[in-house]
Amino acid sequence: MGSTDKAVITGFICRLCSKMNRFVIHIYGEEGERMKLAEKINAYLPITVNVNDPLPKTACLHCIERLEAHHELMEQFLLAKRRLTTQNKSSTVASTSTQTVDTAPTSSPPPC
Numbered sequence: 001m002g003s004t005d006k007a008v009i010t011g012f013i014c015r016l017c018s019k020m021n022r023f024v025i026h027i028y029g030e031e032g033e034r035m036k037l038a039e040k041i042n043a044y045l046p047i048t049v050n051v052n053d054p055l056p057k058t059a060c061l062h063c064i065e066r067l068e069a070h071h072e073l074m075e076q077f078l079l080a081k082r083r084l085t086t087q088n089k090s091s092t093v094a095s096t097s098t099q100t101v102d103t104a105p106t107s108s109p110p111p112c
Helices: 031-034 037-044 061-103
Strands: 008-013 019-024 058-060
Touching: 008 061, 019 031, 019 061, 031 037, 058 061
Parallel strands: none
Antiparallel strands: 008 019, 019 058
8 A cells, every 4th residue: 555645745736625735645646646535536526526527537535535535434335235135145045945835735646
């Protein structure tokens, strides 16, 4: 994992909170690309960033921390959903198998 020290730029406006910040990361810079900042912003926030738009291309460390926390939460939700879906499918299959066995005739076949 790379150091954010090299990616931090000083004295720019944050695209997310619009405040002047002492430390920001360029969304389309090496560290921003590694962190997939543009993809996360476009996926989770009600704004769209584009490399060609005229707005600032930097985000402050505080906003990035909050974006990363939201991303982690969304990943946990998706993982939980997959687990619950898998468990539900397993339960349904097991329940169907049990019902099939339970409903089979219990009398023994006639003697030969």
